[in-house]
Amino acid sequence: MRHSGGYRADPRIRWPEWLPWIAALAGFFLLPEYLALGARILIYMLFALSLDLILGYAGIVTLGHSAYFGLGAYVAGILAAKAGVTDPLVQLGAAAAAGAAFGMLTGAIILRTKGLTLLMLTLAITSVCLEIANKATDLTGGADGLAGVVIAPILGLFRFDIFGKTAYVYCLVALFIGWWLVRRMIYSPFGTSLTGVRENAVRMHAIGAPVYWRLVLVYTFSATIAGVAGGLLTQTNQFVGLNVLSFESAGELLVMLILGGVGRIYGAFIGPCVYLIAQDLLAKQFPEYWYFGIGLLLVVVVMFARGGLLGVADRLVARWRSRP
């Protein structure tokens, strides 16, 4: 079941919730040649987690979440390449602060609307960001991308190595912190009120909940995480491309989250994992069929498996348990 968090659910961490972390650690030791891909997957998990918080729990349908991801990526990149700030934690902090500030500003504006207008505003804001990044070539490198990103060792101890070991562990730690915070938030009374807004905003108004401010707060928090994810992407790739802000990348993120399952935390883990591994195996050989497949997948998931992979797994488990 799609759990509703808050008072109804037991906030203690159950044993299956440790499985992703065990798998991630096992991957580190068993598949050393795939650590670059692994770091990418971890980053997109964090990004998908931030989207899940506002889309799955608060019910804000947005097409513009890549704005905060891209902003974080560019802030970290510009600091590293232009301003000479090479400390990775400072860059990450700046990316988070930029995401938070921009998220609060835009959230305070767009969350006054809903439905199509909200969707349109998120799209327009991302388009403005893309346009700025495209035109401000002195700062962002424009369509050529931002190269020359220099990253100092973490805490002066761990250098980003060519095999991606440091990057993988670094991203894993960031994801773990993000996961812990998001989980705390969802299982708190605050999280329950978000689910309430998703299910029936009018009733939440009626019982006196400050709906608008709750949404602005969660939106800001989600934008902060997205900014961190963007910063991580810059640091592991040591490059920023214009496509971090594109509509396609926002669409791809949605696909990953939907594939895993919306509004259930771990959908944000399963989705990017399956999607990016499949992309790594298939996209280069069959680029046309790849996009066709994504589209088909979306249609099939919407039509037949609304809960994504985890929803299907839930249903199978339920059927297995109820067998005579």
Next chain:
Amino acid sequence: MEAFLSSAVSVAFHGIAFGMILYVISVGLSVTMGLMGFVNLAHGVFAMAGGYVLTSSISRFGVPFPLALAFAFIAVAAGSVILERLLYSRLYGAGDLAQVLLTIGLIFIAVAVARMIFGTMQQPVILPDYLKGQILLLGRDFPAYRVFLIVFSAAMVALLWLGVERTLWGAMVRAAVDNRSMAQSVGINTRRLFTLTFALGSGLAGLGGALGAEIIAIQPTYPFENLVYFLIVVSVGGLGSLRGPFAAALLIGIADTACKYWLPQYGVFLIYVATIAVLLWRPAGLFGRRA
């Protein structure tokens, strides 16, 4: 001064042509969203399909231009009925997210299919001789095709408005937009009405895509690249209205052309900022009915 006047006339002319195309494409989207509340992000797919039908039926099969236009309308309208029956109709009232996802999925599929069949190159438009060259109007030269485009679109718009304001079908559509359950309870078959209206709107999008193939390049990324424009027209104009999107389309057409002409470095930036400002000022659009 004369130079400025001449460029202003030119900008206004091209802007109106662009705005007309935007309106013919987007009006169906406004009606679908107003009628059923369906967030159809894949509307650009229909316009792209119309463009491909026109360009390929002319260049591959030598179909005359007027016939190719009609064919674009009919083919897209027929195709949209199949999609509506198979997919869209199952998601009426299913919530924004499901509709957004379904239609994004359709965009991905359409982009891939277009790329497989036609390649990534932009499709050239072969115009008949009588639409080439210039027309002399009030002492200035205007490209004949754009003049045709404006006049033809204006005729289509007049026909559409007449249909909605004066016919029984139009009365039923207006009733259903205003209050769907009431319309149902006085005996209007809203499902069939919607299928018909959806087909008409998609057909118009196909026609608009075909007409505007010279202005909005026909290539596989069409539905992605122009989505924002169509959505801006609809959301700024106001859902479910006919006149709102018309004014919005003309405004955007002229503003976009003017920005590209006089302030090329800001590109579409100003359009987006203006859209955000308008939507904050009036969230239901300039001419929207519901706040």
